[in-house]
Amino acid sequence: MSDQxxxxxxxxxxxxxxxxxxxxxxxxxxxxxxxxNGAPITAKICAAILAAVEGNESNALLERIRGWHGAxxxxxxxxxxxxxxxxxxxxxxxxELAPIYRGLPVDAAPIVEQxxxxxxxxxxxxxxxxxxxxxxxxxxxxxxAMLWLAGQGLPAKFECxxxxxxxxxxxxxxxxxxxxxGVKVGPEMSAMAFAPGWKGAPPPDVPIEFAALKGxxxxxxxxxxxxxxxxxxxxxxxxxxxxxxxxxxxxxxASERKPDLVxxxxxxxxxxxxxxxxxxxxxRVLMHSIVWQYVPEDQQARVTAAxxxxxxxxxxxxxxxxxxxxxxxxxxxxxxxxxxxxGGGEExxxxxxxxxxxxxxxxxx
Numbered sequence: 310m311s312d313q314x315x316x317x318x319x320x321x322x323x324x325x326x327x328x329x330x331x332x333x334x335x336x337x338x339x340x341x342x343x344x345x346n347g348a349p350i351t352a353k354i355c356a357a358i359l360a361a362v363e364g365n366e367s368n369a370l371l372e373r374i375r376g377w378h379g380a381x382x383x384x385x386x387x388x389x390x391x392x393x394x395x396x397x398x399x400x401x402x403x404x405e406l407a408p409i410y411r412g413l414p415v416d417a418a419p420i421v422e423q424x425x426x427x428x429x430x431x432x433x434x435x436x437x438x439x440x441x442x443x444x445x446x447x448x449x450x451x452x453x454a455m456l457w458l459a460g461q462g463l464p465a466k467f468e469c470x471x472x473x474x475x476x477x478x479x480x481x482x483x484x485x486x487x488x489x490x491g492v493k494v495g496p497e498m499s500a501m502a503f504a505p506g507w508k509g510a511p512p513p514d515v516p517i518e519f520a521a522l523k524g525x526x527x528x529x530x531x532x533x534x535x536x537x538x539x540x541x542x543x544x545x546x547x548x549x550x551x552x553x554x555x556x557x558x559x560x561x562x563a564s565e566r567k568p569d570l571v572x573x574x575x576x577x578x579x580x581x582x583x584x585x586x587x588x589x590x591x592x593r594v595l596m597h598s599i600v601w602q603y604v605p606e607d608q609q610a611r612v613t614a615a616x617x618x619x620x621x622x623x624x625x626x627x628x629x630x631x632x633x634x635x636x637x638x639x640x641x642x643x644x645x646x647x648x649x650x651x652g653g654g655e656e657x658x659x660x661x662x663x664x665x666x667x668x669x670x671x672x673x674x
Contacts, residue, residue, distance in 0.1 A: 324383040324602060332374070333359065335381035339388065346664050348546040350412055354394055355387045357409075357421035366422060370429045373436060383602055385440050388544070393435030394421065396543035397428055410547050438528055439603045440544045443475035445555045446666020447598040447634055448482045449503045450645045453489050453512045454632040455594070457659055457673055458649060460513030463592045463628050466520050470582050470593065472575040472612070473600025474524030476532045476541055477568030478559045483519045490671065500562040501555055506668035509660075520591045523569045525578035532563035549665060575604050576611035583619045587627045592649075598634040599643070599664075620650030628652070634662065645669075 326334070336359040343352035362374050377386055397403035398410050403424050408415045425432060451469075459465035474480055486499035490511030530537045538560055545552045571578070579595060587593050595616060601609065616631055623629045630649040637644045645660040659673045 325380045326382065327378075327380050332362065332377055332381045332386070336362075336387050338382060339385075343546070346546075348548050350410060350548055351391060351546045353409060353417050354391050354421060357417040358387065358390050358394070358425070360418040361422040361425050364422060366426060368426055368429050370425055370432050370436075373433070385603070386436075388440045389435050389438075390425075390432065392440055392540075392543045393432040394424060395545075395547065396435075396539060397424060397431065398547075399539060399542060402431070403428060441475045441528075441530060441541055443478045443530070443541055443559075444552065444598075444665050445478050445481075445485065445501055445559055446503060446505070446552070447643075447662075448479045448485060449487055449489060449505050449666050449669060450598070450634045450643075450660065450662050451479065451482060451596050451632055452487050452494055452517075453669065453671070454596075454645060454647050454659055455517050455592075456489070456492065456494070456512040456515060458592060458594070458630050458647065459515045459517055461649070461652070462625075463630065463649060464590050464626070465515055465517045466591045467517065468520045468587065468591050468593045469522045470579065470595050471522075471524035472526075472578060472595070472597045473603065474526045474529065474568070474570055476530035476537075476559070477524055477563070477570040478532075479596075479598065480522045480524045480568035480570065481559070481562050483522060484562055489669070501558045503666065505663070505666055507671065508668065509671035510673075512671065512673070520588065521569075523571070523582070525571050525573040525575065527572070527574050529570050529572050531567075532560045533567070552665060574608060575600075576608040576615075579612045580615050583615050583629075589626045592628050592630055594630040594632055596632040599636060601633065601635045616648075617654060620648075620654050623650040625651060636664070637661075642670075 336355055340352045340355045343355060362371060398406040405420055406424060409417045409420060455467055471480055481500065484500040486495040486502040488504035490507035492511050492514045530541055532538055542553065542556055620629045628649060628651060630647060633646050634643055642661040643664055644658060645662055647657050647659055648654045661670045
């Protein structure tokens with residue numbers, strides 16, 4: 310998608326902007342982003358929240374949003390509130406929301422405003438942390454990047470480290486089946502199967518395997534806990550019904566064997582794991598998807614410094630790689646980028662992808 314695909318109302322601004330006007334910009338940008346990614350109901354909810362925030366009603370929830378101290382766009386403030394409202398709908402606690410979520414032509418603004426007034430206590434905690442946007446479909450990008458790395462001559466046995474793992478859904482990639490431009494990866498009997506729409510040449514068709522899969526999150530989610538699973542479901546855009554099916558499949562997989570997930574911040578986790586010995590014949594890879602914007606700048610700097618320091622000492626038999634799938638809000642797409650050592654650590658753009666894994670535009674050779 311090019312810049313021409315951007316919806317009206319989207320304003321290119323610094324993600325860290327604060328102060329007067331920043332809250333409105335965060336909401337209008339989120340509305341445009343949702344519309345540009347096939348989520349008109351979520352866009353309608355965000356627009357209704359903005360109307361309430363700019364309205365005359367007042368309670369602790371509305372005042373906290375109005376007086377947001379952080380950077381509302383980087384903090385994903387609109388999606389924090391929208392997630393809480395979606396949870397009220399999913400739990401049945403606010404049945405008046407049902408016509409909106411069914412896509413009926415109703416005026417959402419007064420309904421959402423009254424819900425924000427009536428359910429203030431339930432919604433306030435949703436402002437305390439960023440959205441948990443665990444999505445199994447994004448793992449197709451991780452696999453494609455690993456195929457590319459193997460095609461560059463790196464060992465095809467991967468020791469994966471993921472930051473911002475949320476519930477660890479993408480730490481179960483070894484249990485999923487993939488068809489990536491005709492290249493098949495993964496077990497025939499799989500917990501989930503993915504065949505994203507593919508544009509461009511296929512990735513290298515080489516066998517890969519996993520030595521280990523481990524992740525961290527500052528607030529890890531236990532998929533086997535129904536209350537925690539509901540929280541993840543609330544962040545799924547309701548238009549994307551296949552994501553709910555994937556979530557149920559992930560819950561079933563985690564119930565059989567939980568992913569290896571620890572409670573740590575990104576910098577501490579990466580520094581600790583990189584300090585451990587690496588087996589010869591394996592590629593140690595840091596990976597993350599739609600999380601970097603939520604990592605504080607000081608932690609970003611520590612992760613980058615640790616990766617580059619260890620990268621300079623890497624060997625062909627024990628290389629280091631970094632796979633990142635993060636949003637480019639200029640083109641309303643997500644970009645798959647890779648660095649690896651030895652090899653200079655230069656950043657390579659491999660692909661542009663749909664936010665939830667529906668399609669991949671492969672740009673690498």
